[in-house]
Amino acid sequence: MNKNSSALHEKDGVSQPETTSRSSAEKIKLNRVKQNSVNEFVSKILEGNITFLSKAITLVESTNSKHQEKANQILEKCLPHANKSIRIGITGIPGVGKSTFIEAYGKYLTSKGNKVAVLAVDPSSSVNKGSILGDKTRMEQLVTDKNAFIRPSPSGTSLGGVAQKTRESIILCEAAGYDTIIIETVGVGQSETVVHSMVDFFLLLKLAGAGDELQGIKRGIIEMADAIVINKADGENERNTKIAKVEFNRALHLYPLKESKWQPKVLTASALHNKGIDKINQMILQYISLTKENKYFTQKRNEQNKYWLLSTIDQQLKANFYNNPQVKNALQNEINNLENGITTPFNAAKKLLNL
Amino acid sequence: MNKNSSALHEKDGVSQPETTSRSSAEKIKLNRVKQNSVNEFVSKILEGNITFLSKAITLVESTNSKHQEKANQILEKCLPHANKSIRIGITGIPGVGKSTFIEAYGKYLTSKGNKVAVLAVDPSSSVNKGSILGDKTRMEQLVTDKNAFIRPSPSGTSLGGVAQKTRESIILCEAAGYDTIIIETVGVGQSETVVHSMVDFFLLLKLAGAGDELQGIKRGIIEMADAIVINKADGENERNTKIAKVEFNRALHLYPLKESKWQPKVLTASALHNKGIDKINQMILQYISLTKENKYFTQKRNEQNKYWLLSTIDQQLKANFYNNPQVKNALQNEINNLENGITTPFNAAKKLLNL
Numbered sequence: 099m100n101k102n103s104s105a106l107h108e109k110d111g112v113s114q115p116e117t118t119s120r121s122s123a124e125k126i127k128l129n130r131v132k133q134n135s136v137n138e139f140v141s142k143i144l145e146g147n148i149t150f151l152s153k154a155i156t157l158v159e160s161t162n163s164k165h166q167e168k169a170n171q172i173l174e175k176c177l178p179h180a181n182k183s184i185r186i187g188i189t190g191i192p193g194v195g196k197s198t199f200i201e202a203y204g205k206y207l208t209s210k211g212n213k214v215a216v217l218a219v220d221p222s223s224s225v226n227k228g229s230i231l232g233d234k235t236r237m238e239q240l241v242t243d244k245n246a247f248i249r250p251s252p253s254g255t256s257l258g259g260v261a262q263k264t265r266e267s268i269i270l271c272e273a274a275g276y277d278t279i280i281i282e283t284v285g286v287g288q289s290e291t292v293v294h295s296m297v298d299f300f301l302l303l304k305l306a307g308a309g310d311e312l313q314g315i316k317r318g319i320i321e322m323a324d325a326i327v328i329n330k331a332d333g334e335n336e337r338n339t340k341i342a343k344v345e346f347n348r349a350l351h352l353y354p355l356k357e358s359k360w361q362p363k364v365l366t367a368s369a370l371h372n373k374g375i376d377k378i379n380q381m382i383l384q385y386i387s388l389t390k391e392n393k394y395f396t397q398k399r400n401e402q403n404k405y406w407l408l409s410t411i412d413q414q415l416k417a418n419f420y421n422n423p424q425v426k427n428a429l430q431n432e433i434n435n436l437e438n439g440i441t442t443p444f445n446a447a448k449k450l451l452n453l
Numbered sequence: 454m455n456k457n458s459s460a461l462h463e464k465d466g467v468s469q470p471e472t473t474s475r476s477s478a479e480k481i482k483l484n485r486v487k488q489n490s491v492n493e494f495v496s497k498i499l500e501g502n503i504t505f506l507s508k509a510i511t512l513v514e515s516t517n518s519k520h521q522e523k524a525n526q527i528l529e530k531c532l533p534h535a536n537k538s539i540r541i542g543i544t545g546i547p548g549v550g551k552s553t554f555i556e557a558y559g560k561y562l563t564s565k566g567n568k569v570a571v572l573a574v575d576p577s578s579s580v581n582k583g584s585i586l587g588d589k590t591r592m593e594q595l596v597t598d599k600n601a602f603i604r605p606s607p608s609g610t611s612l613g614g615v616a617q618k619t620r621e622s623i624i625l626c627e628a629a630g631y632d633t634i635i636i637e638t639v640g641v642g643q644s645e646t647v648v649h650s651m652v653d654f655f656l657l658l659k660l661a662g663a664g665d666e667l668q669g670i671k672r673g674i675i676e677m678a679d680a681i682v683i684n685k686a687d688g689e690n691e692r693n694t695k696i697a698k699v700e701f702n703r704a705l706h707l708y709p710l711k712e713s714k715w716q717p718k719v720l721t722a723s724a725l726h727n728k729g730i731d732k733i734n735q736m737i738l739q740y741i742s743l744t745k746e747n748k749y750f751t752q753k754r755n756e757q758n759k760y761w762l763l764s765t766i767d768q769q770l771k772a773n774f775y776n777n778p779q780v781k782n783a784l785q786n787e788i789n790n791l792e793n794g795i796t797t798p799f800n801a802a803k804k805l806l807n808l
Contacts (some may be wrong), residue, residue, distance in 0.1 A: 112601055149571065151802065161567055166554070170797075170799075172729070173797055173800070174795075174797070174800065175795070177794055177795060177797065178794065178795075180796055262799060264798065265798070265799075266796075266799065269797065313707075315670055315671050315672050316671065316673070316676070318671070321671070340486060352668075352671065368583070400791070400792050403791040403792070403798050404788060404791065404798075405507070405798075406798035406799070407787065407788070407791060407798040407801050407802050410798055410799055410802035411774065411802045411805060412683040412767075412771065414578060414802065414806050415770045415774055415806075416767065417773065418806075419766065419770055432762065433759060433762070436755070436759065436762060437755050438760040439533060439535070439536055440527070440529075440532060441532070441623065442525075442528055442529070442532065442620075442621065443619065443620070443758050443759075443761035443765055444525075444526055444617060444620075444761070444765055445528070445529065446762050447762050447765035447766045447769065450766060451769050451770075451773075
């Protein structure tokens with residue numbers, strides 16, 4: 099599409115007709131952006147243009163197949179410019195201070211000249227329960243920082259779908275020059291596992307004295323952590339923090355040494371008072387340097403890509419099968435036969451697969 | 454095949470030629486059993502004939518497609534006579550006394566007029582590391598009990614394959630009149646989860662003072678347990694047993710009330726001295742009566758059947774896809790493209806699925 103073919107030219111000295119208000123014009127301009135060519139998108143993203151980055155992510159998140167096709171073309175052209183960031187996953191229960199921590203850490207990074215993108219994977223947003231990062235009043239300082247880009251969780255019907263969109267958004271953010279990508283998630287369902295499968299470093303935020311160590315062990319979260327940061331380590335909480343540190347260190351020692359050869363650490367922070375952020379950043383840099391040296395960094399990214407390839411195939415195979423109208427009809431019939439004890443699961447499966 | 458078409462008739466008064474020794478004749482007869490008709494198999498199994506039951510399980514376990522076809526026909530005809538047993542899963546680490554416990558419990562059941570079948574799901578046997586129940590010296594008393602049927606774990610290349618065979622064997626055992634089916638497994642890989650998905654009651658055997666409570670929580674085993682039985686509660690161990698009982702009760706309270714409305718119990722036993730077996734049996738009967746009353750018993754079996762239907766379909770869809778020669782060739786290529794950063798997991802998946 100020609101950039102100058104827009105009908106929205108304004109002639110000097112001719113006043114705007116009232117029906118084309120300023121906000122309507124904005125809307126039309128915004129719509130027009132969606133129709134920019136793939137090459138325009140790519141060159142603007144590579145320049146670090148936030149409007150185009152946002153619009154490209156909107157295309158990625160769209161369920162419209164034309165948008166998806168365009169998104170895929172943009173992604174392929176951005177790929178050679180991606181992969182140059184550090185991807186950090188941050189999780190913790192509500193109330194642990196995730197936003198405050200991400201704001202403090204994000205500001206710290208931008209003050210050092212870094213560019214930070216914050217994305218979210220939030221399965222609860224897919225059922226309209228409200229989304230993390232969706233609340234504009236959160237991260238007030240980071241939102242206005244020109245070196246920070248914050249994007250709420252995409253909505254979607256499945257955690258897998260939400261995660262796919264987030265993974266593709268990471269590529270776009272990297273192409274736009276963001277060197278640190280923070281993926282936030284809340285401990286709902288399998289969301290931590292999904293985030294763990296798309297980041298280099300996985301950080302678990304905890305509170306002292308919350309008494310949920312066993313929950314973390316139970317759900318396999320502590321096993322995934324490269325670091326546990328005990329937040330709100332200030333005031334009266336400081337003594338409890340010391341006890342919690344010992345406990346979490348013990349919990350971490352339940353697990354054998356990781357393939358990364360990294361021994362997970364327990365640190366403390368008071369994000370509210372900007373305490374401990376420097377040490378946490380040093381630790382993350384140590385991890386990156388260790389794993390880049392022993393090649394684990396690249397190996398893990400390759401494994402993550404392979405994992406996402408195989409799980410996308412898996413999802414699609416199932417979707418194709420179960421969306422087949424013949425299968426839809428026969429499936430309930432076979433389930434009834436199972437309940438009535440006239441077939442076995444294996445015979446029923448065979449019948450359905452032969453359709 | 455006609456039953457009388459065998460060439461192995463013996464004429465009265467004519468002595469056997471030497472080459473047809475007694476043992477060769479036995480072998481040929483055994484072979485002949487495999488060739489019995491489906492109806493013969495079914496009627497013999499319904500009579501409780503152990504030889505035919507064993508042979509039918511051998512057909513189920515065979516990888517020969519003709520055997521499998523026959524096995525499926527036998528299974529379908531046995532189905533209306535199945536589903537009448539109590540299926541109990543028993544797991545525990547090596548050394549906890551699983552065999553001794555199963556022998557004591559099995560003998561207890563047969564002494565009350567029950568018929569007991571003991572099957573095993575052992576993923577380690579699939580890689581030739583030796584199989585639980587494979588050792589003939591174990592369960593010496595139960596082996597010779599005419600109301601007990603013991604079958605070692607089938608060999609197989611995947612846990613899913615081993616489990617499918619075990620599930621089909623359960624149906625055959627039930628048709629043969631066994632009213633209690635015990636499925637034994639050892640804590641390797643996902644074997645407990647697999648056994649949990651095929652039984653009514655899941656029993657976890659533990660030792661006092663083993664200090665592996667956290668491992669059980671970590672691996673999700675305690676969450677699945679309907680009862681924890683602390684075995685070897687005898688002699689000097691009795692005091693430790695009391696402490697362990699308190700600890701396991703606390704661990705069980707980490708979890709919300711189960712859908713079955715059953716509050717999991719912690720009991721103690723000394724299988725070696727036949728202590729505590731009666732109480733354990735009473736507890737299991739309580740569970741069965743509660744869940745039959747609140748309909749959970751049937752609901753769970755239906756869900757298990759549905760789970761096995763869907764997971765069989767899932768396995769087959771993947772097998773069909775990845776065994777396609779075109780996919781085989783293209784897959785490695787796409788993985789290389791991923792590693793070289795010239796495609797995304799989602800584009801690569803799309804390409805492969807379009808083949």
